[in-house]
Amino acid sequence: MPEILDRFKDPAVARMLAEKLRKLDGETVSIMEVCGTHTMAIFRYGIRSLLPESIRLVSGPGCPVCVTPVSFIDAALQLCRSKDVIITTFGDLMKVPGTGSTLTDEKRNGADVRIVYSPLDALDIAAGEPAKKVVFLSVGFETTAPVCALAVLRAKELGLHNFCLLSANKTMPQAMKVIAGDEKSNIDGFLYPGHVCAIIGTSLAEEIAREYGVPGVVTGFEPLDVLHGIISLTELIRRKENTVLNEYKRVVREEGNPTALNRLYEVFEPCDAVWRGFGAIPASGLAVRAKYSEFDAWKVFGLHEEAGREPEGCMCPMVLTGRVTPDKCRLFGKQCTPESPVGACMVSSEGTCAAYYRYGDRK
Amino acid sequence: MCLGIPGKVLKIEGKDAVAEIMGAERRISVELLKDVKTGDYVLIHAGCAIQVVDEAEALDTIKLFEELNEVANA
Amino acid sequence: MNEFITLAHGSGGKPMHELVGSLFKKYLANDLLLEGDDSARLTVQSGRLAFSTDSYVISPIFFRGGNIGKLSVCGTVNDLSTSGAAPLYLSCGFIIEEGFRVSELEEIVASMAATAAECGAKVVTGDTKVVPKGAADKLFINTSGIGIIPSDIEISGKNARPGDKVIISGTLGDHGCAVLLDREKLGIKSDIQSDCAPLSGMVRQLIDGAGSVHVLRDPTRGGLATTLNEIAQQSGVTIRLNEAALPVRLDTQGICGMLGLDPLYLANEGKMVCIVGKESADSALSILRNHKYGRDAEIIGEITDLPGNKVYLETITGGSRILDMLQIDQLPRIC
Numbered sequence: 001m002p003e004i005l006d007r008f009k010d011p012a013v014a015r016m017l018a019e020k021l022r023k024l025d026g027e028t029v030s031i032m033e034v035c036g037t038h039t040m041a042i043f044r045y046g047i048r049s050l051l052p053e054s055i056r057l058v059s060g061p062g063c064p065v066c067v068t069p070v071s072f073i074d075a076a077l078q079l080c081r082s083k084d085v086i087i088t089t090f091g092d093l094m095k096v097p098g099t100g101s102t103l104t105d106e107k108r109n110g111a112d113v114r115i116v117y118s119p120l121d122a123l124d125i126a127a128g129e130p131a132k133k134v135v136f137l138s139v140g141f142e143t144t145a146p147v148c149a150l151a152v153l154r155a156k157e158l159g160l161h162n163f164c165l166l167s168a169n170k171t172m173p174q175a176m177k178v179i180a181g182d183e184k185s186n187i188d189g190f191l192y193p194g195h196v197c198a199i200i201g202t203s204l205a206e207e208i209a210r211e212y213g214v215p216g217v218v219t220g221f222e223p224l225d226v227l228h229g230i231i232s233l234t235e236l237i238r239r240k241e242n243t244v245l246n247e248y249k250r251v252v253r254e255e256g257n258p259t260a261l262n263r264l265y266e267v268f269e270p271c272d273a274v275w276r277g278f279g280a281i282p283a284s285g286l287a288v289r290a291k292y293s294e295f296d297a298w299k300v301f302g303l304h305e306e307a308g309r310e311p312e313g314c315m316c317p318m319v320l321t322g323r324v325t326p327d328k329c330r331l332f333g334k335q336c337t338p339e340s341p342v343g344a345c346m347v348s349s350e351g352t353c354a355a356y357y358r359y360g361d362r363k
Numbered sequence: 364m365c366l367g368i369p370g371k372v373l374k375i376e377g378k379d380a381v382a383e384i385m386g387a388e389r390r391i392s393v394e395l396l397k398d399v400k401t402g403d404y405v406l407i408h409a410g411c412a413i414q415v416v417d418e419a420e421a422l423d424t425i426k427l428f429e430e431l432n433e434v435a436n437a
Numbered sequence: 438m439n440e441f442i443t444l445a446h447g448s449g450g451k452p453m454h455e456l457v458g459s460l461f462k463k464y465l466a467n468d469l470l471l472e473g474d475d476s477a478r479l480t481v482q483s484g485r486l487a488f489s490t491d492s493y494v495i496s497p498i499f500f501r502g503g504n505i506g507k508l509s510v511c512g513t514v515n516d517l518s519t520s521g522a523a524p525l526y527l528s529c530g531f532i533i534e535e536g537f538r539v540s541e542l543e544e545i546v547a548s549m550a551a552t553a554a555e556c557g558a559k560v561v562t563g564d565t566k567v568v569p570k571g572a573a574d575k576l577f578i579n580t581s582g583i584g585i586i587p588s589d590i591e592i593s594g595k596n597a598r599p600g601d602k603v604i605i606s607g608t609l610g611d612h613g614c615a616v617l618l619d620r621e622k623l624g625i626k627s628d629i630q631s632d633c634a635p636l637s638g639m640v641r642q643l644i645d646g647a648g649s650v651h652v653l654r655d656p657t658r659g660g661l662a663t664t665l666n667e668i669a670q671q672s673g674v675t676i677r678l679n680e681a682a683l684p685v686r687l688d689t690q691g692i693c694g695m696l697g698l699d700p701l702y703l704a705n706e707g708k709m710v711c712i713v714g715k716e717s718a719d720s721a722l723s724i725l726r727n728h729k730y731g732r733d734a735e736i737i738g739e740i741t742d743l744p745g746n747k748v749y750l751e752t753i754t755g756g757s758r759i760l761d762m763l764q765i766d767q768l769p770r771i772c
Contacts, residue, residue: 001369001371001404001416001418001421002371004421004422004425005369005404005416005421007425007429008425008428010429013428013429017428035365037365037366090409117409117410118392118409118411119410120392120410120411140365140409141365143365143408143413144365144408144409146411146413147392147395147408147409147410147411147413150392150394150395150411195365195367195406195408195413196365198367198406198413198414199413199414221367224428228427247424247427248424249417249423249424250416250417250418250420250421250424251406251414251416251417252414253414257395257413257414258397259395259396259397260395260413263394263395
């Protein structure tokens with residue numbers, strides 16, 4: 001198996017596909033890479049430099065950190081300042097600007113903030129510190145949410161009553177439909193996030209192709225996956241075929257992962273959620289169900305999402321909906337850089353602005 | 364938005380397993396998988412296996428990708 | 438001797454002298470150190486001196502493959518080597534937190550002695566301070582070193598020229614990965630070790646055996662990417678790297694893949710970037726590979742005459758993208 005998986009990085013085949021891509025000039029197409037990891041992969045593999053003029057890649061809102069509203073970070077910061085609370089988080093959130101501070105700043109000021117690789121690691125911390133409350137900052141789409149759900153289920157099983165999670169988890173379908181249904185967005189095709197689809201299957205992609213006439217390709221993340229996905233999608237669009245191709249079948253089944261979905265919806269239920277850049281989207285968020293409310297940090301601490309302020313001049317909302325490229329933002333590369341980010345698109349490691357900054361050729 | 368890496372299941376211990384990822388090892392949860400056995404390759408995200416990697420499909424897909432290669436060369 | 442370091446050990450009186458005599462001088466002894474003056478008196482041939490200093494505050498102080506002491510000698514020895522100088526004399530200053538275990542200090546100093554001996558360098562002067570608990574994180578070490586630069590050598594970060602080849606002496610990111618696994622509780626098991634090593638011997642062989650060595654630099658904090666950007670700016674050239682040629686251990690790839698890290702930005706403490714004239718590249722590679730610290734050396738790129746003073750990575754797709762210097766410290770991530 002490792003040898004087969006390595007072939008998805010084969011340089012000779014990559015170059016052949018790259019040549020094909022280079023020569024794919026023709027009718028202009030606008031493709032949205034929904035997923036931040038695809039945005040990064042496209043830059044990292046140098047694919048941007050291969051695209052003909054007529055293939056336009058637009059970055060989408062599939063960056064959980066980027067679409068998390070400032071108010072969530074502010075709630076987390078408030079918890080940082082509470083007594084006997086240990087904050088556990090993915091590293092991705094550490095430098096996201098809240099109102100006036102970040103998790104990194106709070107940690108520097110003495111807050112107990114710990115990076116974990118898995119929400120399940122937060123349970124070990126809770127077990128080892130029974131006198132403290134351990135809060136896990138739960139962000140992520142359908143790839144991550146089942147793992148967060150598992151953490152709650154295990155906490156219940158193990159009787160870890162000092163563990164809870166602060167949910168900002170979201171689901172993709174509603175946001176995708178907003179974009180697909182937006183006539184101004186001009187997207188001709190979607191490159192679908194392979195790992196979200198590993199959980200939810202291909203039905204969302206098929207529904208969008210059917211209802212909105214926008215074709216898509218479910219794509220993996222290795223160089224050959226991304227190259228071939230863009231080629232296939234471009235050809236589908238130009239042939240006016242409103243279909244969905246699953247090019248990540250080694251991991252994406254049509255039905256997704258029902259076990260994971262089952263766990264996800266055992267713990268979470270849909271709720272309205274605010275997406276940075278989109279505003280409120282009904283039923284697009286995930287809230288902990290009442291039966292698990294003792295593990296719901298919003299309830300445990302009596303927190304509410306206050307309306308946070310978008311930083312002055314920050315164009316993250318326009319970037320996230322694919323309306324502008326980062327270089328059009330006045331703050332890009334000047335007041336807003338990875339070292340001192342103003343908006344989430346710059347601070348998230350896969351945010352569109354961070355990708356443009358890191359990999360783009362800045363004069 | 365999802366870093367996932369394939370790993371080989373070395374041994375299963377209840378709801379968890381030890382996986383080998385390119386020579387490094389880590390404990391992961393396999394609770395989200397209906398059927399998994401030692402020797403399977405799984406996609407690992409945030410310390411959890413979220414799907415079994417299907418070898419036959421992998422082979423089919425790589426042949427599809429490489430086909431373009433042959434057509435281009437023909 | 439006590440089991441633990443106390444403030445008295447730093448106060449200049451009898452306990453300090455005991456510590457210096459029974460520990461530091463026991464391991465670091467040489468005729469110059471044992472003269473016991475406040476400054477070492479050194480006779481050097483005339484010419485140019487290379488002089489370097491670095492402070493070491495790494496945590497954890499013991500890590501897989503090394504410790505802060507070994508690191509402190511390797512770091513300064515390697516910095517001197519980048520000028521083409523053989524390391525001759527070192528100083529070391531210790532700032533020790535009250536309560537530090539003497540047996541651990543002994544292990545660290547023994548390591549330093551062994552490393553210095555490996556490169557023929559002598560520690561000729563030192564200093565010991567002890568600070569109250571909390572005023573330092575266990576142990577900080579500063580080392581400085583001098584060496585003579587042979588008269589016919591001109592090696593500097595400003596000497597890269599279009600046409601030169603870029604060589605790395607081995608695998609990337611080993612130290613950064615190893616220390617991360619030891620410092621953070623990430624639950625990952627691996628054989629990976631810090632590559633911490635004194636490279637003066639390898640560099641000597643390279644300079645003597647291959648002609649036209651233009652630039653030497655060790656890619657420490659910020660990784661290979663940062664070091665190459667520094668050289669690009671210093672020399673006023675653009676560097677093109679071949680991604681497929683970059684040597685990275687499989688388990689480094691696995692660990693970085695899990696955590697979302699890029700090995701090109703992780704620290705290396707036993708590797709050297711060598712930029713040599715095109716005609717010398719093959720023999721340089723061969724010399725490095727013949728040395729125990731250079732077995733995995735690879736030619737990874739070249740210096741171009743493109744404008745911009747940047748570093749580009751030619752990826753496996755044949756496409757190209759910028760490889761910038763490290764902007765902010767990498768953190769484990771899921772996205």
